[in-house]
Amino acid sequence: MTSELPPHDLNSLFEPRSVAILGASSDPLKLGGRPIRFMKESGFQGKIYPVNPKNDEIQGLRAYPSVLDIPGEVDQAIIILPAKFCAQAMRDCAAKGIRMIQLFSSGFAEEGEHGQAMQEEVIQIARENDMRVLGPNCLGVVGVSNRFFATFSTALEALEPSPGVISIATQSGAFGSCAYSIAIQRGMGLSRIVATGNEADIDVASCIDYFATDPATRVICAAIEGCNDGNALRRALLKAADHGKPVILMKVGTSEVGVAAAATHTGSLAGNDTVFEAIFEECGAWRARSIEEMLDIAYFCAQLPEPSSRRAGIVTVSGGIGILMADDCEASQLELPALPDSSAKEIRALLSFAPIGNPMDTTAQVSAVKNGVTLVMDQILSQTDWPIMLLYMAQSAAAPVKFEPMKLELYKLREKYPERCFVLIGPSDAGVVKELEANGFAVLADPSRAVKAIGAYRQIVERRERLRRLPSGPGGSLPRLPDVGNETLAKSFLHEQGLPVLQEQLCNSPDQAAQAAMSLGLPVAMKIVSEQILHKTEIGGVILNLNSEAEVRQAYDTILSRARAKQPDAIIDGILVSPMAGDGVETILGTSFDPVFGPMIMFGLGGISVELFKDVAFASAPLKESDALALVDKVRGSALLKGWRGQAALDIAALTDALVKLSRVASDYSHEISSIDINPFLVRQQGGVCLDAVITRHM
Amino acid sequence: MTSELPPHDLNSLFEPRSVAILGASSDPLKLGGRPIRFMKESGFQGKIYPVNPKNDEIQGLRAYPSVLDIPGEVDQAIIILPAKFCAQAMRDCAAKGIRMIQLFSSGFAEEGEHGQAMQEEVIQIARENDMRVLGPNCLGVVGVSNRFFATFSTALEALEPSPGVISIATQSGAFGSCAYSIAIQRGMGLSRIVATGNEADIDVASCIDYFATDPATRVICAAIEGCNDGNALRRALLKAADHGKPVILMKVGTSEVGVAAAATHTGSLAGNDTVFEAIFEECGAWRARSIEEMLDIAYFCAQLPEPSSRRAGIVTVSGGIGILMADDCEASQLELPALPDSSAKEIRALLSFAPIGNPMDTTAQVSAVKNGVTLVMDQILSQTDWPIMLLYMAQSAAAPVKFEPMKLELYKLREKYPERCFVLIGPSDAGVVKELEANGFAVLADPSRAVKAIGAYRQIVERRERLRRLPSGPGGSLPRLPDVGNETLAKSFLHEQGLPVLQEQLCNSPDQAAQAAMSLGLPVAMKIVSEQILHKTEIGGVILNLNSEAEVRQAYDTILSRARAKQPDAIIDGILVSPMAGDGVETILGTSFDPVFGPMIMFGLGGISVELFKDVAFASAPLKESDALALVDKVRGSALLKGWRGQAALDIAALTDALVKLSRVASDYSHEISSIDINPFLVRQQGGVCLDAVITRHM
Structure with missing residues (x-):
């Protein structure tokens, strides 16, 4: 499949046949000397052209006064010069026809306005000359193979x-080298490591995109602090998923201090953490919370076939660890089915005293049985289709x-x-x-770490089965949003878009209200309508269950006088009279426009569950029913x-229908709508209804 | 302090001067041969007496046909014989005056009824002869020093x-050796390791109790699957806390499968996980969730002084990792205060481009400043009293x-x-x-692991500042619980105990109800009272806001007929008429009798927060106000x-007063009361009130 693809535009970043180093140093310990030394020592097979006007020879290689003096083609240039010289160096590279630049130099956007201007200049040169740039302020690329x-x-x-087969792309160089160093220290093999620095052009998403079809990469690790092009990131993650490559991703900057620190560290937005997490899931990626967790999962993905289900068997030589692992399996959504009778019978014949189960604790008795542990494993594997076999082998x-003997039996298995x-x-x-490892074990x-990692691997596979594709943008001319500046207008717009609302009337006098109540049928609810009054209940602007014409007239006056007392400056559009909505559960349907990923849909329950327990979920718009x-x-x-404590189940289909339609609105009008709050949306036994709605436009 | 203590009764388990091995083997690879080989190879200074009737000499040591033939005193005997011979061996040891036994043999309680009987026999012998027993079915003791x-x-x-200074006590041998092996592999020093097996006598709590005053132990790790004597465990944990020794504890068996597995693995109760966690906290211990987490925390406790507050400074050589660590600090309840102006100024003088803050990202610029990193650290340390300094040093x-040079600067710091x-x-x-490490660094x-571990260390210190002592049992004769078999009786009992209830009347006719309503004052609430009807609302047995005598009479008939229709067999004690309780927030106050730890108090909010979000907390009874x-x-x-969204704060003092009084009831009547449910307890702006109560007795 990959062989049919056209060459990726980052090929010359990762697989150059020749590379020039501008600012090359004879001192192998200096910044400008290190890359040359590293490439020479490691045995890089491409051509290395040191560029330095002061030397003819650098670290045993012929050096050139300028890139323009280099004979033949140059695929890539590494620039390690003071920031102020970089623009000229870029122009020289352009003149030489070099299309790929690694700009190691710092002193650009990360150091304020002046640096920002210089960064824009070099990127401008790159654009004009069809060049791609990694950096500036980046650690560069390491290709192990x-x-x-x-x-x-x-x-x-x-x-x-x-x-190895694991590649790592990070924004922060330190992040990358931390992951790199921990991986190497624990003996993990790596394929490519890249740190993107200021991401003036090539970003982590571009690198993931490259790795997705890179034959040298089977598993992708990445770390970002923010993201400037959400759709590019989504496309890259989806591409990796389509090519069956697990992506394990870190996103830092979730805490208050972290977000503040992220803002000082890079120019990109730290974004809404929950939204990032939702997007990663939709695109089949896994969010890791620590570097070690990221590496554990990557290691399992690299070592093991894809687990075809959540079912796992545990064999241990002692009970305590088995119980710990059972706890961990539950936390990682792995299933431990009961042993089949046939397995149980065969194991009982081997181990007369061991408690038969899953976890299967062989007890010390197993040491008296030749190949006891592997025989037990075989009895489980042969009678089940459980894809995951966890063996706690103590310190053997x-x-x-x-x-040695057990190892050979394991190989057979x-x-x-x-x-x-x-x-x-x-x-x-x-x-x-x-x-x-060479024999296919992890x-x-x-x-606990082992269980968590295999559980995450299974989740990645499951996510891949329900990827959310990027929506095609709105076709043709963009629809115009009508006036939605108060509750009535907002609800009427949503009604036009197919969402259910109550039949209701905006009234401007007690008489009108009384008439409306009679025509709608008692009892009715009444509430204030004003663009300035967002929290109607809190100012006493809502009265429910009005049962007579007299009560309706009185309520009209009461609401009006409360509103005038509490918010004297508010322009009051009138008082809404509507039938009572009936019994049901109040939910909140919302949309927001995420600066990175665009229109998102939010769902939660009413009351304290959103505000206090953060029990809320996000997804990108638009949504399908599923x-x-x-x-x-x-x-x-x-x-x-869903039928809580013996109560009747409510109309979930009406709810999901409303969510689908709302998501369509968010998506179709994403150029105008900043957020929609339907709070509450009442879900009833039959149908649902928007009881209130606020729509805000982009500022 | 420790030198003044009398010798601990487990001294001869951990520090014997002489030890006999019953079932000693000449084969150093066999079960009966290994301990002798290990002790000889490691250079144990005490006397080793192999006992085996078939050999005169074992592994170069003189062997004895029976313990009775050993000349001189023997502090401890290790028995490694088939289960059926152990009783006789115990008797021989008793005759020899040996008071401490390690019973390695398996085939006891863990293998069913017959084994259970044999276990009881050996323990009986031990009791009669004032002997202590570790095991049976245990891995024994390792003393490193x-x-x-x-x-x-x-x-x-x-x-x-x-x-090292870390000691480990575990029930499961595999748990202990897993922790042992991981610790040793990562280069951690250990002091003593003990696995207690079936815990027929000495349990993990006894070992913690020993470690609490053991000069060779400064940090205690432990793992349990269940606990047979909750108070002994609490006393041991409190003793360790009093001696300033951190205890990091694992408790496995939280998942459904885990609990089932725990039940097959040991005879002890897996218990209520939330209760265990509450008790650990009250006793100053930290519950770790994985072996690695336990070892990380223990390692930090062993290496570092006690952090005197939650305040931490982060210095990194790159931003990305700083942000990650800031996220982790928030999760671990560590604080990252802003840098003092004086530090900021000095650091700015060193590093002109670095973003000044906490985390303090020195950027690569620091490499151009001699001793830059340590100078920055010094600037922070000298201007603050932050006890925690986290340095991310990349791979240097x-x-x-x-x-080398940086190391020396760190030592000075x-x-x-x-x-x-x-x-x-x-x-x-x-x-x-x-x-x-030798120089006092961790x-x-x-x-992420580093931040989590130091955060836990600080929490342990904080917990030690608010230890909950064990209550002294009820003095004198136990009070008799009156009849509390229905709501009225239960509330009246709670009222006697000082808890606030509404003034209310149990009525047996519409006339009585009407009369009660008039004397209590309208509006009133009415509800069914029957020992058989626990969920009054669900059968329509509660009607609120009754505003007239007529409504009261009608409500009487309605409630009665609903109750008769829904639960025809229920014995109805009458219908309760009470004033309306007013506005407030409904909470749930409960007590339960935990089989391991005795009377516990539970608190949660009403509605879905307990049942759906498990937002509930436990503490042992009785409670003080604080x-x-x-x-x-x-x-x-x-x-x-506490004043949610602009609403008035409610009467928390009334709530805590009720909790204190309820906890006293749970504690005073723990011999009779199994549980109390006050649901709801209404917390109002002024005062609170029990609106319903159910008290159950022990079965």
Whole structure:
């Protein structure tokens, strides 16, 4: 599949045949010397052209006064010059026909206005000359398999990378080298590492896009602080998912301090954390909360086949750890089905005293049975289709010689069940781990981390089965939003768009109100309508259950005088008279325009569950019926809609229909509408109804 | 302090001067041979007496046909014989005057009824002869500093322990050796490790109690699956807290499968997980969720002084990791105050471009400043009293030679600020880590784990400042509980105990009800009273807001006929007429009798917050005023009581007073009361009131 693709426009970033270094240094320890040293030492097979007007030779290579003096084609230039010289260097590169630049230099947008101007200048040059730029202020690229060590990061000096299939793209260089270093220290293989710095052009999303079809990458790790082009990120994540490559992503800046720090660190928006999380899920990616978690999951994805279901079997040589792992499985949404009778019977024949179950605690008795552990595993694997087999092997793999016979039995098992995920848990000798890995096992010392990682892997596979594609933008001319400046107008607009509202009348006198009440039928509800009064209930502007003409007239006066007392400056459009809405559960339907990802839909229950318990879910607009249902199901409070404590189930179909239609409005009018709040939307046994609505336009 | 204490009764378990091994084997690889080999190889200084009737000599030591043949005193015996021979071995040990037994043998309670009987027999022998027993079915004891390697665990064969101040007590042997092996693999020092097995006598709590005054232990790790003596566990945890020793505790068996597995694995109760967590907190202990988390926290406690507040400073060489750590600090309740102006000014003088803040991102500019990183740290430390200093040092500590100058500067800083906690973060060379540790630093590669661990350490210190002592049991004769079999009786009893209730009348005719309503004053509420009808509202047995005598009469008939229709067999005690309770927020006050820890108090908000969001907190009874306030503060929904969205604050003092009095009832009547449900307890602007109450007795 990948061989049929046209060459990716970032090919020359990751796979250049020749590279010029502007600002090359003879000192292999200096910034301008390190990349040359790293590439030479690692055995990079492409051509390296140091550029420096002061030297003929640099680190044993012929040096050139200018890029223009280099003979032949140059795929990529690395610029390591003071910021003020970079524009000229870019022009030279353009003249030489170099289309890919790594701009390591700092002193640009990250250092204020002047730097910002210089950054714009170099990007302008790049645009005019069809050049792509990584950086500025970036750590560069490391390609492990092609030995392209184009970075000045000292991480390479401390730790030599080993080749693997996991690639890492991060905005922050430190983030990347932290992940890199931890990965290398624990013996994980890596493929490519890239840090994008200021992202004046190439961003993390572009790199994910490249990795999605990169034959050298099977698993993608990434970290972002914000995002300037939400749709590009979504497209890249979806592309990776389509190519079956798991993406494990970190997004930092969730806390108040974190968001403040993110704003000082990069120019990009930290964004709404919950929205990011929803988008990642829709695009099949997994959000990791720590670097170690990210690496654990990536490691499992690289080592193991895709788990085809959530079902797992646990075999342990002792009960306590099995119980811990069962707790962890529940937290990670893995299932531990009961052992089939046939397995139970065979295991009982092997181990007369062990408590038969899942987790299967073999007890110490297993040591008296030749190949006892693997026999037990085989009995479970042969009688089930559970894709996940977790073995807690205590410290047996920490003693290489003693572990030898068991290791060979494990290999046989692995060959017999090639489609299963074998996770081996327990502190192990580093050499043994390497061997087990080469034979298709994943090995971790800590049981909880192992369960969490395999659970996340399964979730990634599930997410891939329900990807949300990017909507095609509104076709043709954009619709004009009518006046929606008060509740009546907003509801009437939503009604036109297919959402259910009550039949109601805006009245401007007690007489009108009384007449309206009679024609709508008693009892009625009355409430103030004014663009300036957003919290009607709190000023006493809503009175329910009015049962007579007299009560209606009196309510008219009461509401009006309360409004005048509480908000004397408000322009009052009138008082709305409507039939009582009936029984049901109050929910909140909302839309917001996320600065990164555009129109989003929000759903939550009324009352305290949104404000106090943050029990709210987001999805990108527009929604299909099934998306709407998934959104509703994400909210814990939705239990109240589904026949709570013996009460009748409510009309979820009416709710999801309203969500779908609302999402269409948010999406069709995203150029005008900033947010819609339908609070409450009453879900009844039959149908639902918008009881209040506020629509705000973009500022 | 510890030197004044009398010798602990477990001294001869952990510090025997002489030990006999019954079932000693000449084969150093066999169960009966391993402990002898381990002790000999490790250099145990006490006397070792192998006992085996078939050999004169075992592994180079003189062997004895029976313990009775051993000359001189024997502090401890290790029994490694088939279960059926253990009773006789115990008798021999008793005759020899041995008071401490490690019973490694399996085949006891863990293997069913017959084993249970044998276990009872050996314990009976122990009781009669004033002997203590570890086990049966246990892995034994490892003392690293006294080289007492009295175990048959193969963990010792794989990994040689290094001495430290952390001791580990676990029920499950595998749990212990997993923690042991992970600790040793990561280079953590350990003091004592003990696995208690079936806990027929000595349990994890006894070991914690020992460690609390053990000079060789400064930090305690423990893992339990259940607990048979809740008060003993609490006393041990409190003792450790009183001696300033952090306890980090795991309790497994929280999931459905986990609890089921726990039940097959040990005879002890898995208990109510939330209750365990509340008790741990009251006793100053920290509950860890994974083995690695437990070890991380223990490591920080062992390495660092106690953090005197939650305030932390972060210094990083790059922004991204700083943001991640700021997010993690928020999650771990650590505070990142703004830098003092004086620090900011000095740092600005050093680093002209770096964004000044906390996290303090030095940017790469710091590399151009000699000792830049430590100078920045010094500027923060000298101008603040923040006890926690987190340094993300990228991979600099992974390159020992290059790190040398910075290391020396760090040591100076450490000496200058001996009372601060220095946490160094980043992948580091193992040798460098050892050195840094020897100089009082804690080092971890993953930023998130580091923040979590120091946050937990601070929480442990805070918990120690508000320990909940064990209540002294009810003095004198136990009070008799009157008849509380229906709502009226229950409320009247609670009223006698000082809890506020409405003045109300139980009526048996429409006339009586009308008369009551008139004397109480309209409007009134009416509800059915019957011991058989627990959910009054759901059968339509409650009518509120009755405004006239006629309405009251009619309501009487309506309620009665509904009750007869829905629950024809219920014995109806009458219909309660009470004044309307007024406005307020409905809360739930409850008590339960936990099988492990006795009477507990529960608090939550009414409505869905308890049932759907599990927003509920537990504490042990009885409560003081301040305990009650802390309990209320743990519930998120309590925000509704404190002036929610501009509403008036409610009478929290009335609520806590009710909780205190209720807790006293639960505690005084714990011999009779199984549970009390006050649902709802209405908290008003002035006062509160129990609107319903159900009291159940022990079955």
